[in-house]
Amino acid sequence: xxxxxxxxxxxxxxxxxxxxxxxxxxxxxxxxxxxxxxxxxxxxxxxxxxxxxxxxxxxxxxxxxxxxxxxxxxxxxxxxxxxxxxxxxxxxxxxxxxxxxxxxxxxxxxxxxxxxxxxxxxxxxxxxxxxxxxxxxxxxxxxxxxxxxxxxxxxxxxxxxxxxxxxxxxxxxxxxxxxxxxxxxxxxxxxxxxxxxxxxxxxxxxxxxxxxxxxxxxxxxxxxxxxxxxxxxxxxxxxxxxxxxxxxxxxx
Numbered sequence: 001x002x003x004x005x006x007x008x009x010x011x012x013x014x015x016x017x018x019x020x021x022x023x024x025x026x027x028x029x030x031x032x033x034x035x036x037x038x039x040x041x042x043x044x045x046x047x048x049x050x051x052x053x054x055x056x057x058x059x060x061x062x063x064x065x066x067x068x069x070x071x072x073x074x075x076x077x078x079x080x081x082x083x084x085x086x087x088x089x090x091x092x093x094x095x096x097x098x099x100x101x102x103x104x105x106x107x108x109x110x111x112x113x114x115x116x117x118x119x120x121x122x123x124x125x126x127x128x129x130x131x132x133x134x135x136x137x138x139x140x141x142x143x144x145x146x147x148x149x150x151x152x153x154x155x156x157x158x159x160x161x162x163x164x165x166x167x168x169x170x171x172x173x174x175x176x177x178x179x180x181x182x183x184x185x186x187x188x189x190x191x192x193x194x195x196x197x198x199x200x201x202x203x204x205x206x207x208x209x210x211x212x213x214x215x216x217x218x219x220x221x222x223x224x225x226x227x228x229x230x231x232x233x234x235x236x237x238x239x240x241x242x243x244x245x246x247x248x249x250x251x252x
Contacts, residue, residue: 003032007050018046025127026050052083052126058133060107060122066138068216069111074098078105078124078133085124085131092120095139107135114215115139144212144219146170147193152222158229159200165223167193169212174219178211184227195223202229 002012009023016035031046058080067074088105095115099108105124117138124131150166177189186200205226212219
């Protein structure tokens with residue numbers, strides 16, 4: 001016999017062996033085991049501690065996620081083998097808007113700001129020990145959108161006309177602006193995407209693809225720019241012409 005009674009799931013059998021699978025946790029406790037037969041009685045003090053089955057194979061889905069700030073909802077729950085995780089923790093701290101459930105290990109929310117790629121270390125604990133997992137998260141800008149120029153077909157005179165093509169951006173912040181092909185010499189981008197300057201080289205009508213970039217991707221739009229150099233234009237027009245008739249309006 002056992003005093004006190006053995007934990008649920010364990011049984012003291014006739015040969016004094018203890019068999020079975022405990023179904024409850026138990027902090028360290030002492031049990032007095034008494035065995036009797038015709039030859040007398042013997043006792044033995046047994047100390048038992050029953051802990052959770054250790055955790056293993058903790059996974060957060062694919063383990064690496066990229067999400068757009070203020071748009072993509074994060075809802076990632078861990079899977080694992082073994083016992084039940086009692087306490088969870090995470091390092092470093094998650095970005096603003098993203099929450100960690102210290103009871104279930106779930107990660108939820110919508111990030112308010114851009115946050116660089118970060119690998120988080122997650123600890124899951126129970127009485128059987130601690131298991132470690134990792135998760136990589138990146139929070140990027142919303143892809144640029146709703147961008148347009150005030151004019152998309154520009155004609156200017158080389159070294160004479162100051163150009164400013166104003167832009168409207170109703171979307172998210174743009175980090176960098178690029179043009180393919182490169183803008184005509186003398187023209188450049190302002191930080192907000194406006195094209196300005198004085199072109200100093202003749203350029204035939206050319207379509208420029210403008211790229212508005214941020215960490216979430218790129219938005220494309222096009223403008224046509226023609227830069228005239230009247231002296232050069234006239235030389236090209238009259239090349240190989242021996243005489244020019246300006247008509248009767250030209251002074252004699």
